[in-house]
Amino acid sequence: MTNPNLSNGNATFSHKEWWVERWLELLDSYRFKKRLERARIYAREGKILSIEFKKAKVFAKVQGSDINPYQVSLSLVPFTDEDWHYIIESLAEKAIFSAELLAGKMPENIEEVFIKNGLSVFPFTLSDINACCSCPDKANPCKHIGAVYYQLAEYFSEDPFTIFKLRGRTKEQILDALRQLRLQKLNQQKVLKLTKNKNSLTEITETSNHQAEEFKTLDLTKFWQYKGGLDSSLIVIVPPSDDQTVLNILGRITLTYEEARIAQQYLQQVYKNISQYAVMEALNRKI
Template sequence: MVERGPKRPLRVDGGLTLRSKRGEIAQTWWSRRFIEVLESFGMGGRLDRGRAYARTGQVLSMSLSTSMVLALVAGSRPNPYRARIGVKKFDDDEWRLIERALAGQAIFTAKLLAGEMPVEVEEVFAELGLALFPSTMRELSMDCTCPDWEVPCKHLAATCYLLAESFDTDPFEIFAWRGRERGELLENLRALRGAVREQERRQEEVVVGLEDCLDTFWERPTVAAVAAGDLVAGPPDAVLDQLDPLPLVVRKRNVADLLRPAYRAMVEGPPAQG
């Protein structure tokens, strides 16, 4: 009996192909990090066959959603195989912690808005007890409809390489895979950065206690101070206009009107004696 070798995959047109035709696939540190994680799982020759599949267009389609990547990969049979790669998403509470941590550093928000993943982002996740990239095979769920019992098979490996290259183009896909879409993440980061800037501004303001300015409280501001915009002088009795109407009448006159001369006198001094 003559033994037959493995069947060659059917040639397809219009499939997804890697931009890289030889050598390294990943161009950015975050994409290389994902591939390093995959290679650390000891996939061996399956990754090589998967890379060849990804470069010859055997992957017909690929879509990414929360927790799941789904691809159709052409093999040696007429119908393509369905390859799925799942990862645990972060829940809403975990994402709130992540967003606060990212918003706490202006450089993180600036780089993400520019479409770049900060190198220190993994440290942010680690400090929260989380990992942006899966570190063990147990953190990934993989399955394929092909008859190969090995996981990952070459169809899954091909999907992984195309996924890594898509991360190169758009790092927000990594966050989307973990449960936070680009638009929502950026909107939350902008709002949090605004709150951080407002808090920083308030902390920078110098608050002077009343006991520290009793000697100069009633003094007229100097011309230099007014010119510099440090303090704008107003009528000395203007404070009476900021109060609610006082329900007191003395000799048919509102008490606020009776107090105005006293306020003016405290600033202007007593009238000159004739």
């Protein structure tokens, strides 16, 4: 598709965006400065009649000294599908990358994503760019190719995704892949949360069922029985607050005085022994 945003002769190519400067640094490294100056003039004067992207390749028509415009083609080595898979995964890890790209900005540290995957979004030298022109000039880049370089800088300034297009992915493809990956991760988080909630519910249900089974097997006739030993440190046994015993509460024994006295003494001794035995039994001690 042909991009109509071509230079109308007023372009200055004085960009502040760091990604555009990175692209122009390649041209500045070219030793034939006069050739580059003519290329810049060609771009400024609107000599580029059209630029068309076909997949990862650029095709341009540049009006030169001949009647018919020269045909220029330019491309970078596109990344493989596997490369882009890892790049998209790395981009999705930080939402700031997607946000800035959508805002028309190239994140300053985005190159780290490509370096992490053993790649470089920008070519290192002009020789990394595959370019050819139908003009008779054997030099590469000629002024027609150079003009296309400068015009692409304008494209990069307007839309950073143009750089990625040269590596094999359009803006729509990258953003769609990012959305799908982020949606996939959100779904995974939802499934994980549902699984966790389901496990918690299952655990609660199993506990409730276990308690219900225990209640069914509970013998209410033995509810108050306790077979375990008591901690003696938790038991405090004190004598009655007065001298009254069960014998005193029961009152006088209906016998003769002497018989009642003898019986009372005997029962008091028995009561004393039983009380002592009860205390020792409570403390789990042998008499």
